[in-house]
Amino acid sequence: MAKSLQEQLLGAGLVDNKKAKAIKQEKRKKNKQVGRSGLAEEDAQKKARLERERLEKAERDRALNEKKKAELREREIQAQIRQLVNVNTLRVDGETGYQFADGAKIQKIYVDDQTVDALAKGRLALVRKGDSYAVVARPVAEKIAERDAAFVVVLNDGSGEKVDEDDPYKDYQIPDDLMW
Known part of the structure; x- marks a missing residue:
């Protein structure tokens, strides 16, 4: 070993x-x-x-x-x-058609004449409500726009009432309810 x-x-x-x-x-x-x-x-x-x-x-x-x-x-x-x-949402049923652009499409809702005037002057606004549209007051539309601007479809600024002094057509006013 x-x-x-x-x-x-x-x-x-x-x-x-x-x-x-x-x-x-x-x-x-x-x-x-x-x-x-x-x-x-x-x-x-x-x-x-x-x-x-x-x-x-x-x-x-x-x-x-x-x-x-x-x-x-x-x-x-x-x-x-x-x-x-x-x-x-404001209840605004009527017979007057209000046309507006939603993206690339022209949409139409039926409202009364006072609502058409308020929408044109910016006192009211149109917002999305699911698959349809709703009419709301301007302050509500501004609150919605703060959260997501894509929901506000129509919110006019109402500055169309100011007339430029140099405008040769300033004496000829265009009516707010003019429909094309």
């Missing part, structure tokens, strides 16, 4: 038992340190990877929360607009 180097040195008398134990302990310490440093290096890599994953997850969660908050704010604004329109 092969003897270890330590046993051979002891047998030859070159090393005593005390020195052999010290060498053995030294060797064990080195092996532990090498194992630990290898583990420490792996642990450091593992910790760094886990930290990166944690930060990435936190960033994804933050972005998702911002998106949810934005959607919630949008739903709140839509609800406020619906409530403003439902509460402040």
Whole structure:
């Protein structure tokens, strides 16, 4: 059977038992340190990877929360607009057709003559109400426009009443109820 180097040195008398134990302990310490440093290096890599994953997850969660908050704010604004329109809609049934542009299309609603005049002068406004339109007072339309201007379809400024002094046709007034 092969003897270890330590046993051979002891047998030859070159090393005593005390020195052999010290060498053995030294060797064990080195092996532990090498194992630990290898583990420490792996642990450091593992910790760094886990930290990166944690930060990435936190960033994804933050972005998702911002998106949810934005959607919630949008739903709140839509609800406020619906409530403003439902509460402040004026009942204006009539026989006079009022035509207006909604995007690229010309739409028509039937209202009375006083409403046509008020719409032309900007005292009343037309806003979207689902698939139809509603007539509301100017202050209500301005509140709706603050929240989402796309809901306000017609809101005249009423400045058509001011006449330019240099206008050669200033003496010829165009009636507000002129229908094309």
